[in-house]
Amino acid sequence: MDSPVPYYPVNEFGPLMKGLVIGGVGIFHVFLAQFAIGGGMLLYYFERLGQRGVPDARTFVDSTFKVLVLVSFVVGALSGVAMWFTTIQVGARTIGLMIDEFHWLWATEWVWFGIEISAGYAFYRFGPTLDHKARRRLLAIYAIASWMSLFWINGILAWQLTPGRWLEGGGMWAGFFNPSFWPSLLFRTAVATTLAALVACIVINTMDLPRERKAALIRIASRFAVPMAVMPLLGMWFVAVIPADSRQWLMGGSMPMTMFVGVAAAASLLIGAYVVVGLVLKRLYINGATATLLLALAFGATAAGEFVREGARKPYTVRGVLYSTSITPAEVAALRIDGATKHDPYPLRDQARYPTPQLVHGAKVHRTLCDACHTLHGANAVVELTRTWTDDQLRLNISKLQRTKAFMPPFAGNAADVEAVVQLLRWEAAGTPARWPVSDDPATLAQIKTWLDEVGTSAAGEP
Amino acid sequence: MMWPFASPHSGWLVLYLLTFAVHIVLVSYVLAGTTYALIQALRKKQDPIAERARDLLPFMLGLGxxxxxxxxxxIQLLYQQPFYTANLLLGPRWGAVVPALIVGFYALYLAKATQTLRIRRLALGVGVVCFSFVAWSWTEIHLLMQDQPAWREMYAAGDRMYAQTGVLPRLLLWLGAMMTLFATLAAWWAAAPERRRLAVIALAGRAVSALAVVLLVMGDATVISAAHGWLYLMIAAVAIEVAGWVWIRLAPDGAGLTLVTAASTAALLAGVVVREAPRLATIEPPRAAALEASGFPVFALTAVLGIALIVWIVRSIRDRAVPPS
Structure with a gap:
């Protein structure tokens, strides 16, 4: 394929926009993986206490909790592979770039994961027959290795939003230890320990012990949820280091984003307050139902946090390098001349549906430039978002996309592409009639070209 | 040329082939072991090989x-565009390997834990279906990656299955090899009479692979010249291995197992090189970002540390385990 831009076949997921697909898999994965990390730390702590004579601590270590940790790290590992496959489905160039840049660090993370799984299985299978020292060391290795997995993957993910000095040629390490590396790492660590503490409270409630002995174990486990109290500070640190435009969207520029920030902050604050005031200071007993409710709240906070992290990157998937359309800033200028679909080798699967070649063209442009974040009629439906706009308003807003919404990338096509998409949206909004006029007025195309030239090919707020 | 891989990809290729070989050994134990345990459960046979396999299968799958x-x-460094394209063409059907593995994993746990024969059979049957699906999917995607002329038409038609005639014989070849690798690994834990049975499984595995090779040759499969040396090495290793299995059948306590293990390791390594050679035509020029990426020393140091820690874990289990009362 003799194209400056690598084209991949595009899959659609019905009414689901791709962000929902990757978000769903990602939240599931993050929740399980972070619990497995915190669970390892908590198991080690209880083992130490048990060996020092704290009653029932050893019983807890060998309880269902150990099985839950095992379940989580296996499903966490598999959902990690699922994340790779899903990212390929929704943004192949993004994952390709991440692999190219950080493959040795990814390989390093894999080694730590291998250590984690070896120690975890060894403890699960042989733990009851091992002496104290070996048990302690196995759990320590498990806990350290699982946290090191987080350490490496966190740097790669944080790089997507804040590449920092990497953009100025600072090299891979500058990209890895980027501005949001430490707040993200501490934030995720606090979430991991909190999840472990909440699951521990549920498991302790299922143990066959008198209430006062359960309460003693719960007080120990709840210490692991105390880091939740510093989440607002970590959240503020994170918000302070992200790019100014992303910060503005979180702080009111984009209401859905602001609402998700609010949900994540409020849920974290509620859990932190309950743990510090209720469990640590007042030494209250937490029953299984309340612990489950708090865990559900933590899941909500995790989901909202991941949504914010994904959304804050827009209009990029890798800040300054790759737009959410999987097109680089340099390629936008070339596509303004050639058109977005000139080199696309893949035909439409439903080509017969369209009554004119212009609508076929429009559908291909939509697939190339819009499909990453929008559907036509489902979630984030572009037909509905634009239904009330006039034709010229539609042409202007698409041509000057990065000015229409600052979290949209610049339009990576020419005037004919813009007009084809406009006609497609109008045709879809009209209920896909069997006949549709071709729009090829030279004056209209000239006006669109003028708008495209005026707005340029840079993202909003960039020179 | 004996070594068919030219730089600058050599380092990635070597790591790819070595880690792939390790992966294959482990998943072979899983697929062939699950199938063997299922057959013995259906026959209502009390079989130490099957019992040991059931006990080890979840762990082996985790490692695999x-x-x-x-x-x-x-593979994403070496064949980024073909691999991603094949992923996308197969789409959700390809993504189904992940839920299949999750279901298979818990089926193995159930098969291990249950005392009810009916549930055990069901769980093992589910495991065999899941892991066979994954093996088939990988065979399919491996061939689709190399069939660039088919991509456009496949996408246009919305096909989620790559029904090329080479898929089934190639899968059969791997299934045969998996039987032999399972037998090799299982034999290290087996008593003498069990080794005799494993020798039969291993030889049957080689026969299945040989049949698959015949089918592939009839279907115009070729081995590219760059891999010829490795092909001869593989044939020689398989011949020695077969002789070793016959020896084990006759004298299960002898040194035959060491010979078989060495020969099957050589056959596997040569085999993965032969498998890779045709795909080299689709290898991409290395991207600048990938070539210039730093971090190898960190990986190498971590790998050394990781090996040391895993060795320590194994020794701890061996040395410190308190015998159950």
Missing amino acids: ITAGVAPLLF
């Missing part, structure tokens, strides 16, 4: 999946 992440990483 973990080991599989490394070749999955390197």
Whole structure:
């Protein structure tokens, strides 16, 4: 394929926009993986206490909790592979770039994961027959290795939003230890320990012990949820280091984003307050139902946090390098001349549906430039978002996309592409009639070209 | 040329092939072991090989999946565009390998834990279906990656299955090899009479692979010249291995197992090189970002540390385990 831009076949997921697909898999994965990390730390702590004579601590270590940790790290590992496959489905160039840049660090993370799984299985299978020292060391290795997995993957993910000095040629390490590396790492660590503490409270409630002995174990486990109290500070640190435009969207520029920030902050604050005031200071007993409710709240906070992290990157998937359309800033200028679909080798699967070649063209442009974040009629439906706009308003807003919404990338096509998409949206909004006029007025195309030239090919707020 | 891989890809290719070979050993134990345990459960046979397999299968699957992440990483460096394109063409059908593995994993746990024969059979049957599906999917995607002329038409038609005639014989070849690798690994834990049975399984595995090779040759499969040396090495290793299995059948306590293990390791390594050679035509020029990426020293140091820690874990289990009262 003799194209400056690598084209991949595009899959659609019905009414689901791709962000929902990757978000769903990602939240599931993050929740399980972070619990497995915190669970390892908590198991080690209880083992130490048990060996020092704290009653029932050893019983807890060998309880269902150990099985839950095992379940989580296996499903966490598999959902990690699922994340790779899903990212390929929704943004192949993004994952390709991440692999190219950080493959040795990814390989390093894999080694730590291998250590984690070896120690975890060894403890699960042989733990009851091992002496104290070996048990302690196995759990320590498990806990350290699982946290090191987080350490490496966190740097790669944080790089997507804040590449920092990497953009100025600072090299891979500058990209890895980027501005949001430490707040993200501490934030995720606090979430991991909190999840472990909440699951521990549920498991302790299922143990066959008198209430006062359960309460003693719960007080120990709840210490692991105390880091939740510093989440607002970590959240503020994170918000302070992200790019100014992303910060503005979180702080009111984009209401859905602001609402998700609010949900994540409020849920974290509620859990932190309950743990510090209720469990640590007042030494209250937490029953299984309340612990489950708090865990559900933590899941909500995790989901909202991941949504914010994904959304804050827009209009990029890798800040300054790759737009959410999987097109680089340099390629936008070339596509303004050639058109977005000139080199696309893949035909439409439903080509017969369209009554004119212009609508076929429009559908291909939509697939190339819009499909990453929008559907036509489902979630984030572009037909509905634009239904009330006039034709010229539609042409202007698409041509000057990065000015229409600052979290949209610049339009990576020419005037004919813009007009084809406009006609497609109008045709879809009209209920896909069997006949549709071709729009090829030279004056209209000239006006669109003028708008495209005026707005340029840079993202909003960039020179 | 004996070594068919020219730089600058050599380092990634070597790591890809080595980690792929390790992955194959582990998943072979899983697929062939699950099938063997299922057959013995259906026959209502009390069989130490099957019992040991049921006990080890979840652990082996965990290791196999973990080991599989490394070749999955390197394949994205070597064949990024063909691999991603094949992923996208197969779409959700390809993504189904992940839920299949999750279901298979818990089926193995159930098969291990249950005392009810009916549930055990069901769980093992589910495991065999899930793991066979994954093996078939990988065979399919391997061939689809190399069939660039088919991509456009496949996408246009919305096909989610790559029904090329080479898929089934190639899968059969791997299934045969998996039987032999399972037997090799299982024999190290087996008593003399069990080794005799494993020798039969291993030889049957080689026969299945030989049949698959005949089918592939009839279907115009060729081995590219760059891999010829490795092909001869593989044939020689398989011949020695077959002789070793016959020896084990006759004298199960002898040194035959060491010979068989060495020969099957050589056959596997040569085999993965032969498998890779045709795909080299689709290898991409290395991208600048990938070539210039730093971090190898960190990986190398971590790998050394990781090996040391895993060795320590194994020794701890061996040395410190208190015998159950």
